[in-house]
Amino acid sequence: MEHHLFHAPVPIVQEYDSFEEYRVATDRWNDYVAVGSKAESRKNRLDYTLVGISLRDTVAFLSGKDGQTGCADFPLCHPDISMQNIFVDDDLNITCIIDWAFTSSVPPAMLLVCPGLPHPRDSVQSSLIGAFVDGFLAGEGFSGQSALDFSHTEFFWAFFRLVNLDSLQDFYYFCQIIHSYVGQDVFPYIRGMKEKKEFLEAAEHVPKDEEDEERSKQNEEQYFSCVGPQRHALSRHLTMIQQQNAQFVADKRLWRWIALYLSERDIYMFR
Numbered sequence: 001m002e003h004h005l006f007h008a009p010v011p012i013v014q015e016y017d018s019f020e021e022y023r024v025a026t027d028r029w030n031d032y033v034a035v036g037s038k039a040e041s042r043k044n045r046l047d048y049t050l051v052g053i054s055l056r057d058t059v060a061f062l063s064g065k066d067g068q069t070g071c072a073d074f075p076l077c078h079p080d081i082s083m084q085n086i087f088v089d090d091d092l093n094i095t096c097i098i099d100w101a102f103t104s105s106v107p108p109a110m111l112l113v114c115p116g117l118p119h120p121r122d123s124v125q126s127s128l129i130g131a132f133v134d135g136f137l138a139g140e141g142f143s144g145q146s147a148l149d150f151s152h153t154e155f156f157w158a159f160f161r162l163v164n165l166d167s168l169q170d171f172y173y174f175c176q177i178i179h180s181y182v183g184q185d186v187f188p189y190i191r192g193m194k195e196k197k198e199f200l201e202a203a204e205h206v207p208k209d210e211e212d213e214e215r216s217k218q219n220e221e222q223y224f225s226c227v228g229p230q231r232h233a234l235s236r237h238l239t240m241i242q243q244q245n246a247q248f249v250a251d252k253r254l255w256r257w258i259a260l261y262l263s264e265r266d267i268y269m270f271r
Contacts, residue, residue: 001039006047007242008032008250009169015252025255027227031235032250034223037216038239045206050193051174053202055162058181062107062159069112069142074105079164083118111141112148113156121167124157155180171249187247234258 003010011025033039078085079102087096114132116122133150142148158173158180167173175186182189193199224232242248 001044003039003168004165004170005033005039005044006171007248009171011252011255012168021259024259028255028258029250031227031231032238034220035235035239037219042206042208046203049202049206050190050199051162053199054193055159058159058177061181062109069108069145069148071108071142075108075111076103077106077110078103081115081120110156110160112150113160114153116157124153129153
């Protein structure tokens with residue numbers, strides 16, 4: 001699963017006021033993941049099993065949007081529309097797009113999604129959506145249809161990020177999808193999904209943790225021998241809280257709060 005831990009979105013630079021704050025948050029995220037090999041745990045795989053079932057349930061909604069485009073074929077979609085792959089002339093007209101190696105066909109409605117810039121992983125900026133819509137219509141996309149629905153950009157963008165499993169904050173993307181599609185907060189939705197027969201049957205096929213407890217403990221001790229016992233103690237404490245609270249999410253709020261607490265503690269202890 002690499003960096004994909006559903007209940008612990010990876011810190012990103014935009015969430016912090018300085019690069020140093022971001023670096024410290026990333027260190028603490030890595031510490032937290034290292035305790036118990038969380039990313040490769042059965043619990044995390046079950047979380048993504050639930051995500052997969054939920055995404056499949058949105059197919060009818062997606063198909064309905066495709067029907068509105070009047071496109072009978074599946075167009076090609078570039079997987080990495082980033083600023084590094086786009087060439088423009090002096091008037092900022094796009095002259096070339098490179099790196100089509102991993103191009104795939106997609107449902108037509110996916111072409112109505114404003115790309116995130118400068119990298120596809122970046123969230124869609126509201127200031128770019130209007131320019132994207134104007135450019136799409138001016139270029140007579142879908143044979144110049146005028147009644148195209150661009151209102152579901154955030155939903156489709158989050159869906160694409162989850163399906164490709166190539167981004168950093170899967171929990172947030174899932175929240176966007178559930179809120180847009182179901183109109184429900186994510187935790188009540190998750191509780192309901194876990195009671196469904198389809199999920200229970202799928203869970204039977206999710207293997208137990210690949211690493212035995214002893215090996216996992218050895219890897220954990222080796223990791224924290226390099227970063228220190230204090231970071232180990234903090235991560236074990238957070239893990240204990242996570243085990244007792246099904247709604248626990250290790251996100252930017254947690255890392256900011258820890259940084260603030262430790263800063264104030266140091267001021268109090270050493271003043």
